[in-house]
Amino acid sequence: MSKKYDVCIVGSGAGAGPVIYELSKAGFKVAVLEKGPWYRTKDLTKDEITAVRRSVYTPNLEDEPQVLEEQTEDGNWEAESTFSSGNDFWNGSCVGGSSNFMSGYFFRMKPNDFQLHSKYGEIDGANIVDWPISYEDMEPWYTKVEEVVGISGNAKAHRFKEPRSTENFPYPPLVENIISEHLDKASERLGYEMIPTPRAILSQPRERRNACYYSNYCGSYGCSSDAKGSARVALVREALLSGNCTVIPNAKVFHLETDGNKKIVKANYYDAAGTRQSIEAGTFIVAAQAVETSRLLLMSKNKEFPNGLANNQGQVGKNLLFSAGGVGGGYLYARDFDKKTFEEFMRPGVFVNRSIHHFYEYEDEKSGKRIKGGAIDFLFEHANSMTRAIKQKWDNRDHLLYGTTYKKHLSSYFKDLRKIKFEVFADWTPTDQCYIQLDPKVKDKWGDPVARIRTGYHPHDIEVGRYLAKKGEAVLKQLGAKDIAWSVSGDPPSNLQAGGCRFGTDPKNSVLDPNCKAHEVKNLYVTDGSFMPTGGSVTYTWTIYANAFRVAAHLLEVLKRGN
Amino acid sequence: MQVGRRSFIRRITFVALGSQIPWVISCHREISLNTGGVLTEKQAEIADFTFDFLLPEDGFGPSARSIRAYPYFIWVLQDPLYDPEQKEYYKKGLDWIEEYSNEEEGQPFHTLTKNKKKGLLQKAAKTGWGESWLSSFLTIGIEALLGDPIYQCNPEGQGWEWLQHNPGHPRPNKDNRYPAILQRKAERTPITKLDQL
Numbered sequence: 001m002s003k004k005y006d007v008c009i010v011g012s013g014a015g016a017g018p019v020i021y022e023l024s025k026a027g028f029k030v031a032v033l034e035k036g037p038w039y040r041t042k043d044l045t046k047d048e049i050t051a052v053r054r055s056v057y058t059p060n061l062e063d064e065p066q067v068l069e070e071q072t073e074d075g076n077w078e079a080e081s082t083f084s085s086g087n088d089f090w091n092g093s094c095v096g097g098s099s100n101f102m103s104g105y106f107f108r109m110k111p112n113d114f115q116l117h118s119k120y121g122e123i124d125g126a127n128i129v130d131w132p133i134s135y136e137d138m139e140p141w142y143t144k145v146e147e148v149v150g151i152s153g154n155a156k157a158h159r160f161k162e163p164r165s166t167e168n169f170p171y172p173p174l175v176e177n178i179i180s181e182h183l184d185k186a187s188e189r190l191g192y193e194m195i196p197t198p199r200a201i202l203s204q205p206r207e208r209r210n211a212c213y214y215s216n217y218c219g220s221y222g223c224s225s226d227a228k229g230s231a232r233v234a235l236v237r238e239a240l241l242s243g244n245c246t247v248i249p250n251a252k253v254f255h256l257e258t259d260g261n262k263k264i265v266k267a268n269y270y271d272a273a274g275t276r277q278s279i280e281a282g283t284f285i286v287a288a289q290a291v292e293t294s295r296l297l298l299m300s301k302n303k304e305f306p307n308g309l310a311n312n313q314g315q316v317g318k319n320l321l322f323s324a325g326g327v328g329g330g331y332l333y334a335r336d337f338d339k340k341t342f343e344e345f346m347r348p349g350v351f352v353n354r355s356i357h358h359f360y361e362y363e364d365e366k367s368g369k370r371i372k373g374g375a376i377d378f379l380f381e382h383a384n385s386m387t388r389a390i391k392q393k394w395d396n397r398d399h400l401l402y403g404t405t406y407k408k409h410l411s412s413y414f415k416d417l418r419k420i421k422f423e424v425f426a427d428w429t430p431t432d433q434c435y436i437q438l439d440p441k442v443k444d445k446w447g448d449p450v451a452r453i454r455t456g457y458h459p460h461d462i463e464v465g466r467y468l469a470k471k472g473e474a475v476l477k478q479l480g481a482k483d484i485a486w487s488v489s490g491d492p493p494s495n496l497q498a499g500g501c502r503f504g505t506d507p508k509n510s511v512l513d514p515n516c517k518a519h520e521v522k523n524l525y526v527t528d529g530s531f532m533p534t535g536g537s538v539t540y541t542w543t544i545y546a547n548a549f550r551v552a553a554h555l556l557e558v559l560k561r562g563n
Numbered sequence: 564m565q566v567g568r569r570s571f572i573r574r575i576t577f578v579a580l581g582s583q584i585p586w587v588i589s590c591h592r593e594i595s596l597n598t599g600g601v602l603t604e605k606q607a608e609i610a611d612f613t614f615d616f617l618l619p620e621d622g623f624g625p626s627a628r629s630i631r632a633y634p635y636f637i638w639v640l641q642d643p644l645y646d647p648e649q650k651e652y653y654k655k656g657l658d659w660i661e662e663y664s665n666e667e668e669g670q671p672f673h674t675l676t677k678n679k680k681k682g683l684l685q686k687a688a689k690t691g692w693g694e695s696w697l698s699s700f701l702t703i704g705i706e707a708l709l710g711d712p713i714y715q716c717n718p719e720g721q722g723w724e725w726l727q728h729n730p731g732h733p734r735p736n737k738d739n740r741y742p743a744i745l746q747r748k749a750e751r752t753p754i755t756k757l758d759q760l
Contacts (some may be wrong), residue, residue: 037747040760043739047711050741060644086646094747217731224733240757247754249747250695272751348729385709385728390702400694402617402701407624414726 005031005246006559008267008281010253010296013097014288014541015528017231019555021148024239026556031279032236033251033269033289036094041233042098044222048386051221057101058090066090066291069454071433079452081442089291089453091495095249096232097289097542098495103219104200104228105377106151107538108142108162108446108546110360111135112372116427116534120372123460126321127430129533132505134513139165141546141553146170149545150206151227153198153353160360165371171203174212174351178344179420179479181330183354183378186478192471196551197353197377200229200541209233214349216383231545251277254448256284256300256524257310263522264309270446283559287528287548294436294500294530297453310501310518315511317436320453321499321535324461325374325424327470328486329381331417334446337480345418352420354378358538359471373464374426375536376472381419386542388413420481422472424488425537426465429458434492436500457490498540513552516547527551601636606657608673608705610636610700613660616684617701624725625717627704635707635716644742653703656696663687713740 006028009016016032022031029371039057050056065083072078082089092098112119114131122128143165145151152171155164173196187194201218205211210225218228226233239245250272257278258267263283271277286293298308306318334342359373381388392413395401401409428434433456438449465488476484504510507519516531519523527548531542536543596607614627614636627633640650664672664683672680687693708722713735718724723730737743754760 037750038754038760039747043744043747045733045735045739047713047735047740048730048738049706049710049714050735050744053706054644054741056741056744062646189615215731216729237757237760240755240760243755245755249754270690272749295590383729383731385723385726385730387703387707389705393698393701393705400688400698400701402688403619404621404623406701407618407621411624414728543641 005029005279005281006284007031007283007555008033009278009285010267010285011035011093011097011287011289011293011528012095012231012236012247013287013289013324013528014099014231014544015289015530015548016285017096017099019147019285019287019525019527019552020239020245020546021235021558022549022552023422023559024242024245026559027242027244028559030239030245030455031281032095032245032247033253033267033279034095034247034249035252035292036097037090038095038232038247038249039100039222041222041224041226044224046215046217046221046224051101051217052384053386055088055090057222058088058093061088063087064090064450065442065444066450067442067452068440069452071456077454079439081450089494091289094232095236095247096230099230100201100222100228101220102228102230102495102539102541103379105355105539106153106198106200107355107357107375109135109138109382109536109538109543110160110162112137112361113534113536116372120370123458125431126458126460127432129502129509129534132503135162138543138546138550139163139467142542144549145542145545148549149200149234150202150209151229151542152198152203153196153297154196155198156195158357160197160357169198174199174201174203175214175355177347177350177380178341179380180352180354182479183475184351186475187356190474190480192356192475194354194356196477197355199351199353202227202229208237208303211394214350214351219382220384221515232410241364248279250445251406253296254290254299256296258302258304258309258314258521260304261360261522262304262520264524276447283523283525283555285525285527285555287526289528290497290500291436291451291453293526293528294320295438297501298436298438299448303519310511310520310524312520313508313511315502315509317383317500319430319499319502319533320434320436321428321430321497321498321529321531322421322434322455322492322494323535323539324428324457324470324490326466326469326486326488327423328472328476328484329419329421330479330481331419332479332481332482334416336482340401341409348383352379356471359468362467371464371467372395372427373535374424374468376468377423377425378472378475379423381421385414420476420479422469422476422486423466424468424472424486425539426461426468427537428492428535429461430499430534431458432458433457448517454463455492457489459490462488462490498532498535498544501526501530502533503531504533516551525551525555579642594717596633597637599641601637601640602654602657605661605671605673606654609657609660612672612680613657613684613697614704616681617697618704619658625708625721627707628717630704630707630722631716631718632704632707635714636703638715639703639706642742644745649699652696653699656700657693659696660684660687663693711735711740713737
């Protein structure tokens with residue numbers, strides 16, 4: 001197939017959805033090449049075997065491994081294929097991408113996040129820079145996401161509340177478990193500000209989407225009511241109504257071809273049968289999630305770009321980001337609460353939806369220096385029964401439990417307690433030790449080199465994570481939870497990735513300009529999280545959506561000018 | 564404690580004596596197990612006993628037999644998409660138990676009394692290789708305990724009921740269960756209209 005479109009978009013997740021939606025609706029012919037399938041809403045069930053225990057929503061690791069480089073205790077870097085290690089680094093590979101399987105904890109970045117370098121200064125060994133745009137530039141697009149994708153919540157005042165152009169969220173908060181009130185009281189006793197967590201989940205129905213029905217299975221599962229604001233449901237499906245959008249599923253793009261004049265003319269891909277195909281278009285947008293976006297650019301080598309597309313300055317793949325932090329949790333035991341309260345705690349489905357941003361900035365006790373902190377989200381342990389039961393196989397000395405002993409332990413775990421958790425989100429400080437390159441040996445099933453991901457972290461992030469985790473621990477203690485434990489590490493969460501194609505004004509140290517157009521390529525834009533030079537201390541998805549709407553508005557102007 | 568599955572080998576090697584035992588001695592089961600074409604008779608018997616050992620019929624909640632752990636295991640082994648190295652590991656472990664029986668008891672596993680079999684597995688659980696392998700088997704048992712009955716395990720949701728667990732809905736059907744849902748990965752037709760969805 002070789003047909004000329006106005007725009008060809010590689011990927012269909014949060015970074016692609018807004019562009020697909022806006023350009024299609026404006027009358028431009030849009031082709032979307034998505035490596036994974038289109039799972040319909042009717043395909044999405046609460047089956048743990050499908051959603052969690054098998055590689056259904058992600059590629060088979062034998063077909064599509066990646067290579068992770070981790071630092072050993074002696075300081076060396078060791079690389080291992082994810083097929084060999086079993087350490088799956090993929091997340092949602094399908095129309096809508098990982099937004100189908102997110103929990104939808106949505107926060108805006110804060111004004112200081114756009115000026116991390118100016119506000120908090122250098123950190124030794126880090127590559128921190130300010131963004132080339134400000135919070136004020138992004139605010140209208142954050143607001144647009146609230147409306148178009150759909151965000152529910154209550155914009156309560158607090159010391160680090162982001163300036164808003166509207167009073168409140170367009171959808172009221174989702175129904176909460178009684179634990180939320182207990183968390184409010186616990187944090188109040190400590191003098192911490194607890195705020196409601198906004199969610200990209202509809203609390204009320206709207207056209208073609210039902211409200212949340214509190215299924216008890218949100219993160220890791222596709223939504224069966226279309227309440228969750230995935231790019232698939234909120235944007236790509238809506239784009240089909242325009243009659244201008246063509247989505248080609250199971251299309252793995254392996255090369256973007258230029259014309260010798262720094263302009264892309266063709267996206268080459270393999271279809272579901274493995275047959276080589278191509279799409280011609282006037283403008284190309286890559287939004288395949290940070291790792292795969294950099295990989296595709298690095299694979300798209302030619303005479304003009306011998307080191308990969310848009311990579312003549314060697315910046316593609318550099319300054320990869322994840323989200324720093326960790327997790328903690330404690331147990332609410334039936335014996336510690338009255339019967340009615342505990343029964344309310346055990347109520348499935350309804351949400352916790354509480355966060356602390358009180359420590360988004362704090363003063364270092366030793367130096368007195370202002371430190372960029374982060375966020376703490378509170379949630380119940382995921383309802384996944386197999387995952388919970390598997391964790392209970394081991395006693396506290398790491399010995400296997402089995403037989404009647406295991407069964408009794410399992411029964412008690414499910415009936416006599418509920419685990420309340422917190423997640424800590426801090427900046428992943430960009431360094432020279434976190435980047436993407438092509439692996440020289442390991443290939444995918446099409447024979448293309450796979451991404452080799454070095455996952456180095458900065459020790460500063462661990463310090464911040466620990467500071468925040470201690471605050472989370474204090475809240476759980478106040479709550480009456482027991483056996484509290486937490487861990488903060490430099491392990492990268494694969495579902496929270498950004499960077500690799502920084503935006504900026506200087507082509508020597510950035511891949512993209514402030515509109516996310518590649519400095520070196522006339523008609524290439526990157527609209528997933530790759531553009532982010534720093535990531536803030538919240539989950540990225542809302543910012544990725546907002547930025548993609550911002551770039552879409554710019555693209556509309558450019559395309560309407562016929563440029 | 565988990566041992567890296569791909570780098571794992573049983574550290575004690577032993578020449579199996581199983582093949583020297585006349586079949587007539589070993590063939591003591593009244594009902595032969597369905598090996599599914601993926602196990603030998605001896606492997607099948609060890610697997611079946613191991614599930615009973617891990618999730619016994621003890622009057623406390625469902626047992627491996629009531630949740631159909633063994634047939635579920637056969638389904639896993641027959642799945643062409645399941646990690647082949649992991650499947651090999653499950654089967655290798657069955658052979659290791661046979662070796663271990665010969666080594667410790669001087670006779671094949673299937674000739675041991677029930678108590679001796681149980682004792683042998685308890686002993687294996689105290690070794691690194693045995694604990695790791697039994698753990699992987701228990702994971703299969705847990706999937707059978709809490710999986711959807713569409714996978715021919717957890718009949719009538721007895722595992723969910725026992726643990727007072729709400730499995731959520733919608734439940735899978737024949738079209739969207741694993742592996743039928745993977746047919747979506749073969750679709751080539753471009754999608755341009757809502758009514759294609």
